Amino acid sequence: MRPWSSGIFGSAPLSNSAQVIRPPNTLRMKVGGAFGGIDANAIAKAEEALKAMSAQFGQWLQDEIVKLDKAQSDIRAQGYNAQTAEALYFRAHDLxxxxxxYQYPLVTRLAGSLCKMMDDPAKRMAAPMVLIDAHIDAIKAVVRDQIQTDDHPTGKVLAETLEAKVAQHYA
Incomplete structure (x- = not known):
């Protein structure tokens, strides 16, 4: 005899059938239907807007380089401390x-290598300044010389060398 049919929950026997209740999926209605319902026209408009802004990418990238240069100058003036290191990390992360x-995937790669040394605030303070400076100088050089990708022989060597030095530092 099943314990729940023995009268513990009342004297009436329980039914052996079950009913599954499925609540309506209101989330799908809130986010605009099923996945795959992406509006191709919206994507095309976004791509057009990005293309229209691309003429400004060079100036915007230069503005980011100025911020990176200031972070490096602040380190030289104030020393490498938690505050100046964090400011440099934010600049590298933005880049x-x-x-x-901004059509410079090599900058993304070099800044990513720099971020790898600085992502963890505890490890950030142990990052060798000479390696930090090498990353900053490399980023400034590839922008100055318009080396956009690592298909360029100099860009490839820069990226591979810096990434190897970062790996050695953490080995």
Whole structure:
């Protein structure tokens, strides 16, 4: 005899049938239907807007380089401390995200290598200044010389060498 049919929950026997209740999926209605319902016209408009802004990418990238240069100058003037290191990390992180958008995937790669040394605030303070400076100088050089990708022999060597030095530092 099943314990729940023995009268513990009342004297009436329980039914052996079950009913599954499925609540309506209101989330799908809130986000605009099933996945794959992306509006191709919206994507085309976004691509057009990005193309129209691309003439400004060079100036915007230069603005980011100025910020990176200031972070490096602040380190030289104030020393490498938690505050100046964090400011440099934010500049590198911004360049990591913006490089490819601004048609400089090599900047994204170099800034990514710099971020790898600085992502963790505890490890950030142990990053060798000479290696930090090498990354900054490389980023400034590839923008100055308009080396956009690592298909360029100099860009490839810069990226591979810096990434190898970062790997050695953490080995």
């Amino acid at each position: 990591k995200g913006l490089g490819t958008t």
